[in-house]
Amino acid sequence: TSAIDLRTFIGCAVREFTFLAKKPGCRGLRVTTDACWGRCETWEKPVLEPPYIESYHRVCTYNETKMMTLKLPKCAPGVDPFYTYPVAIRCDCDICSTATTECETA
Amino acid sequence: ALPEGPGCRLRCVGPAGVPLVPGVPGCRGGAAGACVGHCESSAAPSPRAVLAASRHLQTSRGRCCTMAQASKVLVTLRCPGRARRRFRTVSARSCRCDLCRLGRY
Numbered sequence: 018t019s020a021i022d023l024r025t026f027i028g029c030a031v032r033e034f035t036f037l038a039k040k041p042g043c044r045g046l047r048v049t050t051d052a053c054w055g056r057c058e059t060w061e062k063p064v065l066e067p068p069y070i071e072s073y074h075r076v077c078t079y080n081e082t083k084m085m086t087l088k089l090p091k092c093a094p095g096v097d098p099f100y101t102y103p104v105a106i107r108c109d110c111d112i113c114s115t116a117t118t119e120c121e122t123a
Numbered sequence: 124a125l126p127e128g129p130g131c132r133l134r135c136v137g138p139a140g141v142p143l144v145p146g147v148p149g150c151r152g153g154a155a156g157a158c159v160g161h162c163e164s165s166a167a168p169s170p171r172a173v174l175a176a177s178r179h180l181q182t183s184r185g186r187c188c189t190m191a192q193a194s195k196v197l198v199t200l201r202c203p204g205r206a207r208r209r210f211r212t213v214s215a216r217s218c219r220c221d222l223c224r225l226g227r228y
Contacts, residue, residue, distance in 0.1 A: 040171070076166075
């Protein structure tokens with residue numbers, strides 16, 4: 018089998034991601050889950066009418082998710098120990114949806 | 124067709140026979156620089172600072188192919204009846220993976 022070479026990969030893929038699930042009052046928990054990563058087709062081209070530039074900008078983002086909830090360890094009394102995070106089922110090059118997503122650029 | 128592989132590259136668009144933009148019926152020619160390519164982006168569970176501020180459970184980070192430097196140009200198109208018409212536009216001089224125009228979708 019041939020491994021995908023990340024240095025040259027283009028497209029948008031589900032890819033493993035590890036992070037520390039933490040909230041104040043609880044111990045942290047290392048979590049490995051599926052997230053999205055890739056390189057999407059993007060361009061800026063001249064056009065003949067104002068504003069003279071046409072942009073096509075898409076980012077690799079979640080297309081379909083399921084939510085997972087885990088219980089953080091050793092939480093202080095009165096602190097909700099449950100932590101919910103998204104798991105990528107499918108990722109696609111698309112517009113970042115500000116309704117569901119914190120959209121950051123550059 | 125886009126160039127293969129990662130990176131945001133300068134490409135000449137509108138060689139003879141390929142209009143820069145539809146809507147100038149019958150006119151051909153003109154050439155200017157565009158930026159085309161594939162830039163890195165990702166989406167993942169939000170870090171704590173984002174969760175506290177916006178409550179969005181997922182965060183997307185991305186860069187997009189943009190014109191880093193560009194100049195205003197006049198391009199000459201060959202139109203029916205051997206007429207030549209000049210149009211203002213912008214021509215890219217260099218390209219860079221940079222800020223995505225999120226508001227321009």
